[in-house]
Amino acid sequence: MSDQPAPPAAPETPSPSPSHAPRAEGHTGGPPRRSEGHGGGQRREGGGPGGPGGPGGGPGGPRRGGKRQYFRKKKVCRFCVEHVDFIDYKKVEMLQPFVQERGKILPRRMTGTCSRHQRWLGEAIKRARNIALLPFATEL
Amino acid sequence: MDANMDERVYDLIFICRPATPEDEVNKIVTTLEHSTGELGGKIEKTERWGTRRLAYRVAKHREGFFVYMVVKSTHGDLIKELERRLKVSDAVIKYQTIRLDEELKRQQKLGKHRERRAGRRPRKQAPGAPPQQPVPAAAAPQQQQPQVPAASAE
Numbered sequence: 001m002s003d004q005p006a007p008p009a010a011p012e013t014p015s016p017s018p019s020h021a022p023r024a025e026g027h028t029g030g031p032p033r034r035s036e037g038h039g040g041g042q043r044r045e046g047g048g049p050g051g052p053g054g055p056g057g058g059p060g061g062p063r064r065g066g067k068r069q070y071f072r073k074k075k076v077c078r079f080c081v082e083h084v085d086f087i088d089y090k091k092v093e094m095l096q097p098f099v100q101e102r103g104k105i106l107p108r109r110m111t112g113t114c115s116r117h118q119r120w121l122g123e124a125i126k127r128a129r130n131i132a133l134l135p136f137a138t139e140l
Numbered sequence: 141m142d143a144n145m146d147e148r149v150y151d152l153i154f155i156c157r158p159a160t161p162e163d164e165v166n167k168i169v170t171t172l173e174h175s176t177g178e179l180g181g182k183i184e185k186t187e188r189w190g191t192r193r194l195a196y197r198v199a200k201h202r203e204g205f206f207v208y209m210v211v212k213s214t215h216g217d218l219i220k221e222l223e224r225r226l227k228v229s230d231a232v233i234k235y236q237t238i239r240l241d242e243e244l245k246r247q248q249k250l251g252k253h254r255e256r257r258a259g260r261r262p263r264k265q266a267p268g269a270p271p272q273q274p275v276p277a278a279a280a281p282q283q284q285q286p287q288v289p290a291a292s293a294e
Contacts, residue, residue, distance in 0.1 A: 083254065085247040089238075090151075090208070131153050131236040132204065135195040 075112025079121070087120045089127035095134060099125060103135040149184075149244060150211045150219060154226050154235035155204035158191050164231050165205060172209070175221050181213035199233040211237075 079087065088094070098106050098113070098121055105125050108118045128134040152172075156165055169186060176183050189206035198204065211218070219237050226235040 085250040086243055090153075127236070127238060129195070132155065132194040132196060132198055132234060 077112060077114035077117055079117040080114055084117065087117070087124040089124040089131075090133070092128060092133050095121070095125050095128055099134060101138070103129075103137045145214050145216065147212055147214050147241070148216075148239055149241040150213070151238045151240050152209040152211055152222065152235070154207055154232050155194070155198065156207070156231045157199070157201060157233055158203040158205060160205055160231040165207065168226075168229055168231065169207065169209075171225060172222055175225060176211060176213070176218060179213070179218040179221060180215050181211055181218045184210040184212055201233060204233060 098111055100106055105122055108115065111118075113121060125134060129136050154168075156168070165188070173183055173186075185208075187208040189208060191203050191205050194202055194204050211222070213219070223235065223237060226232045
C-alpha cells in the first residue's frame, strides 16, 4: 500500500511489438510501456516507477529485460467500462466501494478509476457526505 | 436578468426527525409545493425514502426521515425561499439543494457524442488498418501484419 507506483504500468502481454501497441490504447492514459524491442533509452524512461529491485536498469539484453517476474493486472476504470456519464450521489451502494472503511475516498491508484471519473466520483461522495448518506469519518 | 435565465434543475433533499408524524412531513411538502408554485417553479418529483440510518449523528439523531424532490425553476430566488422554509421548520434537521442541470446537460452531450462515435467507428477501421503498418520499425511489419487484426479485435 505504501509503495505503490502511481501509474499502473502493466504490459498485458509481452508479445505485441511496441510500434503499434501504444497507438491502440493511447486514450487510456498511456502507461509507460517497457518494450522488449530496440531503443534502450525508451526503456529507461519506462522504468520510472521502479519495481522491486529495479530490473529495468539491468544491463542484460533488451529481450530479457522486458520480462517481469511479477505481473500487475491492468486496472480499468469501472465507470468507463459501463459508459457512466453521471455519477449519482444518491446511489450509495455505487459509491461505497470507492470509500474506505473509515470513510476516506480511495485514491485512483487503488481503484484504477480514470481522472475524469475520479473527479466526478469525489464530488458525488462529498455530496453524499453532506446529506448524511456517507460518513465523513466513522466514529469509534 | 431572471427572465433570461434557462430553466434550472435542482435536487432537494431534506431530513426530518425520525419521530415526526406523517402529517407534519406532508405539511412541509405542501408548503414547499405552494411556495414553488408562487415563485414560478415546478416540482417534478417528490419521493419519500422513509426512515433511514444516518451516516453520522445529526441533531443527536442516528436516523432520519428522508424526502427527495426535484425542482425546476427559472427563478433563482426560489431556492432561497425553499431553504429558508426548511431552516425555519423544527422537524427538519438537515437539507441540501444541488443544482443539477449542468451535469445533466453534460450527460446528454456525452451520450450523443458516444452515439456519433459509435456510428463512425466501423467505417474508420477499414481504412485505418493499412496506415498502421508504416511505423518506425522496418523489419517488424512482416510479423505485425497478422497481429494487427488481433489487437484491434481486443
